[in-house]
Amino acid sequence: MSANDLTEMVSAESIKQIDRWIAKYPTERKRSAIIPVFTIVQEELGYLSREAMDAVADYLEIPHIGAYEVATFYSMFRLEPGGKHVVSLCTNVSCMLAGSGNLKQWFKDELGIEPGQTTEDGRITLKEVECMAACGGAPMLEVDKQYHENLTVETMADLIRDLS
Amino acid sequence: MISIEVDGRKIEAEEGSMIIEVADANGITIPRFCYHKKLSIAANCRMCLVEVEGVKKPLPACATPISDGMVVKTQSDLAEGGQKSVMEFLLINHPLDCPICDQGGECELQDLAMGYGRDVSRFCEGKRAVVDKDIGPLIETEMTRCIHCTRCVRFGREIAGIREMGATGRGEHMEITTFIEKSVDSEVSGNIIDLCPVGALTAKPSRYRARAWEMTQYDSVSPHDCIGANLHVHTHRNMVIRVVPKENEAVNEVWLSDRDRYSYEAVTMRDNDNRRLQEPMLKVNGEWQTTDWETALDKVASKLNMIAQTDGAEHIGAISSPSATTEEMYLLQKLIRGLGSNNIDHRIRISDYSMQDNESLFPELSIELSELEALDACLLVGSDLRKDQPLAALRVRKATRHGQIAIINARKVYNNFNVLHEIEATPADWLQQVAGVAKYLLDEAMASEDISADGLGYEGLDELLAKVSVEQSHINIAKMLQKAEKSGVVLGLSALEFSHAATLRMLCRAIAGLSGATFGIMTHGGNSAGAYLAGAIPHRGPGGADVEEGGQTAQQMLAEGKKAFILLKTEISKEAVNAEQAKASLQASEFVVALTSYTDDEAFDYADVILPIATFLESPGSYVNVNGHWQDFNACVQAPGQAKPAWKVLRVMGNLLELKNFDYVSAQDVMQEVKGRMGAVGDRIKARWQCPESLPTDGQCPEPLNIYQVDCWTRRAKALQKSALAAGKEGLKRPKLSPFHNILGGV
Numbered sequence: 063m064s065a066n067d068l069t070e071m072v073s074a075e076s077i078k079q080i081d082r083w084i085a086k087y088p089t090e091r092k093r094s095a096i097i098p099v100f101t102i103v104q105e106e107l108g109y110l111s112r113e114a115m116d117a118v119a120d121y122l123e124i125p126h127i128g129a130y131e132v133a134t135f136y137s138m139f140r141l142e143p144g145g146k147h148v149v150s151l152c153t154n155v156s157c158m159l160a161g162s163g164n165l166k167q168w169f170k171d172e173l174g175i176e177p178g179q180t181t182e183d184g185r186i187t188l189k190e191v192e193c194m195a196a197c198g199g200a201p202m203l204e205v206d207k208q209y210h211e212n213l214t215v216e217t218m219a220d221l222i223r224d225l226s
Numbered sequence: 227m228i229s230i231e232v233d234g235r236k237i238e239a240e241e242g243s244m245i246i247e248v249a250d251a252n253g254i255t256i257p258r259f260c261y262h263k264k265l266s267i268a269a270n271c272r273m274c275l276v277e278v279e280g281v282k283k284p285l286p287a288c289a290t291p292i293s294d295g296m297v298v299k300t301q302s303d304l305a306e307g308g309q310k311s312v313m314e315f316l317l318i319n320h321p322l323d324c325p326i327c328d329q330g331g332e333c334e335l336q337d338l339a340m341g342y343g344r345d346v347s348r349f350c351e352g353k354r355a356v357v358d359k360d361i362g363p364l365i366e367t368e369m370t371r372c373i374h375c376t377r378c379v380r381f382g383r384e385i386a387g388i389r390e391m392g393a394t395g396r397g398e399h400m401e402i403t404t405f406i407e408k409s410v411d412s413e414v415s416g417n418i419i420d421l422c423p424v425g426a427l428t429a430k431p432s433r434y435r436a437r438a439w440e441m442t443q444y445d446s447v448s449p450h451d452c453i454g455a456n457l458h459v460h461t462h463r464n465m466v467i468r469v470v471p472k473e474n475e476a477v478n479e480v481w482l483s484d485r486d487r488y489s490y491e492a493v494t495m496r497d498n499d500n501r502r503l504q505e506p507m508l509k510v511n512g513e514w515q516t517t518d519w520e521t522a523l524d525k526v527a528s529k530l531n532m533i534a535q536t537d538g539a540e541h542i543g544a545i546s547s548p549s550a551t552t553e554e555m556y557l558l559q560k561l562i563r564g565l566g567s568n569n570i571d572h573r574i575r576i577s578d579y580s581m582q583d584n585e586s587l588f589p590e591l592s593i594e595l596s597e598l599e600a601l602d603a604c605l606l607v608g609s610d611l612r613k614d615q616p617l618a619a620l621r622v623r624k625a626t627r628h629g630q631i632a633i634i635n636a637r638k639v640y641n642n643f644n645v646l647h648e649i650e651a652t653p654a655d656w657l658q659q660v661a662g663v664a665k666y667l668l669d670e671a672m673a674s675e676d677i678s679a680d681g682l683g684y685e686g687l688d689e690l691l692a693k694v695s696v697e698q699s700h701i702n703i704a705k706m707l708q709k710a711e712k713s714g715v716v717l718g719l720s721a722l723e724f725s726h727a728a729t730l731r732m733l734c735r736a737i738a739g740l741s742g743a744t745f746g747i748m749t750h751g752g753n754s755a756g757a758y759l760a761g762a763i764p765h766r767g768p769g770g771a772d773v774e775e776g777g778q779t780a781q782q783m784l785a786e787g788k789k790a791f792i793l794l795k796t797e798i799s800k801e802a803v804n805a806e807q808a809k810a811s812l813q814a815s816e817f818v819v820a821l822t823s824y825t826d827d828e829a830f831d832y833a834d835v836i837l838p839i840a841t842f843l844e845s846p847g848s849y850v851n852v853n854g855h856w857q858d859f860n861a862c863v864q865a866p867g868q869a870k871p872a873w874k875v876l877r878v879m880g881n882l883l884e885l886k887n888f889d890y891v892s893a894q895d896v897m898q899e900v901k902g903r904m905g906a907v908g909d910r911i912k913a914r915w916q917c918p919e920s921l922p923t924d925g926q927c928p929e930p931l932n933i934y935q936v937d938c939w940t941r942r943a944k945a946l947q948k949s950a951l952a953a954g955k956e957g958l959k960r961p962k963l964s965p966f967h968n969i970l971g972g973v
Contacts, residue, residue, distance in 0.1 A: 112406065127392035130405040134394040 066117035156197035275308035284308035329425030331438035362409030387642030449752035454851030483616035492942035504867025527882035539566035547796035548751025551847025555762035564885035568777025588758035591746035599624035603710030609718020662700030686917030707741035756850035845871035
C-alpha cells in the first residue's frame with residue numbers, strides 16, 4: 063500500500079518483537095502499540111525518520127499524522143539522527159536545586175552544545191529531559207540507557223570524556 | 227427527564243446531557259471555544275467553566291453531565307473568575323492582530339475577549355510565534371492565532387473521515403499542523419474555516435476582500451449535487467465575496483462541500499478574467515459579432531419558426547443542464563412543447579433510457595437525508611458518494627457508527643467510511659454480481675413463503691436469474707440487508723451512467739423490495755428532481771402529465787441529429803456521456819442557440835446564437851433536491867453587462883414565438899404554475915416492476931466527471947481547480963477508519 067514498508071525497513075527480529083506488542087491489544091486497536099513500536103524502531107534505526115514514522119503508521123493502520131503526533135509529543139523519540147551517545151540531562155526541580163544548571167553550562171563551555179545539539183565530531187548529543195524518577199540521586203543524567211547519579215561537574219566531566 | 231437549576235431557572239432536561247447543551251437549549255450563554263455541537267467533546271479550552279453547587283472547583287460545562295437537582299451558576303464569582311483567567315491564558319500567545327485579521331468582526335475569540343478579557347495585559351514576556359503552513363489553495367493559515375481548540379482536528383477525524391490535521395509537539399511547542407508540507411485534500415475541507423473560532427484558518431480566495439460587517443447576506447441553494455445544500459451568500463458592492471453554510475438540519479446540517487463553498491468564484495468577474503459573457507452574440511458568415519437582445523432573439527424566433535414550419539417541430543431539440551432551475555426547465559419544455567415537439571431532456575449523462583415509463587414521478591432517495599445516518603444497513607451500487615454527493619457521504623459515515631455498509635461498484639472508489647462488504651466488479655460482470663444478491667433474496671423469499679416470483683410481485687425475475695450463480699459475497703450482502711431493521715439500497719451516479727442502467731436499476735429495486743430495504747437514487751446535478759417535475763423529460767409533461775407521443779431523449783437527439791438545438795446552461799461537449807458524438811452532432815446541426823454565461827464555452831464552435839444568461843447566484847429560481855424538497859431562492863447579485871436570468875430570456879422567446887401563456891411577471895409566477903400542476907399527480911405515477919429481458923455481459927461504464935468538472939460553474943472556480951482533487955489525485959489511499967470516531971483519541 064505504501065512506499066514505506068516497515069518490514070523492509072527493520073530486521074525480522076524487530077518485526078517479531080513489534081508483532082508481539084501488537085498482539086497485546088485488540089485487533090481494531092493496533093494503534094495502542096505505537097510507543098513500544100517506535101521504541102523498537104528507534105532502537106534499530108537510531109532515530110525516527112519521516113519514512114520510519116509513515117511506515118509505522120501504515121503498519122498500525124493509522125493516519126500518518128497520528129504517528130507524527132505521538133513521535134513529537136514524547137521526548138524519548140528522536141526525529142533526527144543523534145550522536146553516538148545520547149546524554150539526557152534532567153533539569154527538573156530536584157536536579158535543578160541540586161545544580162543541574164552547572165552541568166548544562168559545562169556542556170556549553172566544554173563541548174559547545176546546548177540541549178538538542180550534537181557535538182561536531184558526532185560523539186555526543188545532549189537532551190534536556192524532565193524528571194526521570196531518580197530525584198534521590200539528583201543531579202542525574204542518563205547516558206544511552208545508563209543512569210548516573212549524585213553528579214558534580216567534575217565527576218560528570220570525567221564520565222563524558224571517557225565515552226568513546 | 228431530570229430537573230436542574232441554572233442561574234436560578236428550573237430546567238427539565240434529558241439525563242446524560244451536558245450542562246452546556248441544556249444551557250444552549252434554554253438560551254443561557256456560556257462562553258466556549260472547543261465545544262461544538264457536531265463534534266466530540268474535548269474539554270481542552272476550559273473557557274466554559276461554571277460553578278456547580280457542592281463542588282469546590284469550577285467545572286467545564288461541556289464535559290459535565292447533569293444530575294438531578296444540580297444547581298449551576300454560570301455567572302457567579304467562581305465561574306466568571308475561572309472564565310476570565312482562562313481568557314487571560316488564551317490571550318498570552320494570541321497575537322491580537324485583529325485589525326489585519328480576516329476573522330475580525332466575526333471572531334469568537336474577539337467577541338469573548340470583549341466580555342471576559344482584561345483591558346490591559348499583565349503578560350510582558352515574549353509571545354510565541356508559529357510558522358504558517360501551506361495547506362492548499364482553499365484555506366489560508368495564520369497559526370500564531372491558533373488557540374488549540376482542536377475543532378479542525380476533530381472535524382477531520384470524526385466528520386470528514388480523513389485525518390489530515392493534528393496536534394504535534396507538546397506544551398509551549400504544541401502546534402496544529404499537517405506536520406509535513408501537505409495540502410488538506412478532503413472534499414469538505416472548507417468547513418474547518420467555519421469551525422475555527424479564531425482567525426487561524428480563513429478562506430483563501432476571499433482573504434482581505436471585505437469585512438464581515440460590510441457584507442450583505444443572502445440565502446441561496448447549491449446547484450452542484452442533488453443534496454441542495456443551503457447557502458449564505460455574502461456580497462459587497464454587487465460582488466459575491468464568499469459563501470458559507472446556512473444551517474439546515476434536514477439538508478446540509480451545518481456543513482458545505484468545498485464545491486458548494488467555492489464555486490461562486492465562477493460567478494464573480496474579478497476571478498474570471500472577463501470570461502463572463504456580457505452581450506448576445508451572433509454568428510454572421512462564420513464570424514462572431516456582438517449584438518443586442520432584440521436582434522438575437524428575433525433571429526432565434528424566426529429560425530425556430532421556420533424550421534418548425536418547413537421541416538416540422540420534431541426537428542428541434544432542447545437540452546438542459548440538470549442544474550438549471552425548475553422554472554427555467556419548465557419554460558424550456560413549455561416552449562418546445564408549444565412548438566409541437568416533445569424533444570426535451572436534461573439527462574445528458576444517461577445512455578440507457580429503457581423502462582423509463584416505469585419509473586417514479588421523479589428519481590428520489592425515498593428516505594430523508596437525515597435518515598441515511600440512521601440506517602442499520604446500506605447497499606451502495608455504483609456510487610462514489612464522497613465525490614458525487616459529499617454531504618451524503620458524511621451522513622453515511624455517521625451510519626457506520628452502528629450500521630453496516632456494502633458496496634457493489636464497477637470501479638475502485640475510496641470512501642471516507644468503513645465498508646463491510648465490497649464487491650469490485652468489472653463493467654461487464656456488474657449485472658451478474660448484483661443479480662447474485664437478487665437471486666439469493668428471491669430464492670429465500672420464494673422458499674420461505676412458498677410463493678412464486680409472480681406472487682411476490684417480481685414477474686419473470688426467477689427466469690431472468692435462473693443461470694446466475696450465487697456466491698458467498700452475494701449472500702453476505704443479502705443477509706446484511708435482511709437482518710437490519712432499517713436498510714436501504716442507494717444507486718449512485720455511475721449506476722445511472724452505466725450502459726445497462728435500467729436493468730441494473732430494476733435488479734436493485736428487486737433487491738430492495740425483497741429485503742425490505744428502501745430504494746433510492748442519487749441523481750446528477752442539483753435539480754434532476756425538479757427537471758422531472760417541470761417536465762424536462764421527453765416522455766412526461768410537467769407533474770408527470772401524459773404526453774401524446776413521447777419525444778426523443780438527449781442521447782437519441784444527439785445520435786440522430788437535429789436541425790435545431792436549444793441548449794440551456796449545459797456545456798454538453800464537456801458534460802455528456804458521449805461528448806464527442808454530442809459535439810459532432812451539434813456541429814452538423816443547422817441552427818444551435820446556446821444559453822450560457824461564459825465566453826470560453828465550447829458553444830462558440832458549434833452554436834449560431836449565444837445568449838448571455840445569469841448564473842445561479844444572479845437569478846431567482848428553485849431547486850428540488852433528492853428528497854423532493856422544493857427550495858427557492860432569490861438573486862444575490864446582478865448579472866454583469868446585458869446578461870439576463872434565463873427564465874426571462876425563455877419568456878421573451880415564448881412571446882416572440884407567439885406561444886400561449888408566456889406572460890410571467892416573476893420567476894415566482896412560473897414556480898406557482900409548476901406547483902399548480904403537481905396537484906393532479908397524486909399516486910398516479912409510481913415505480914412499477916418490469917422484468918429486464920436479459921442480463922447482458924457487455925456493460926460499459928463511462929468515465930465519471932471529476933468532482934470539480936460537474937457543471938459550468940465548478941469548472942471555472944479558480945481555487946477549486948488548483949486543488950488536489952481537481953487534478954484527480956486521490957489522496958485517500960489510507961488505512962482503515964475507526965468507526966468509533968466519537969471516542970476521544972479515535973482515528
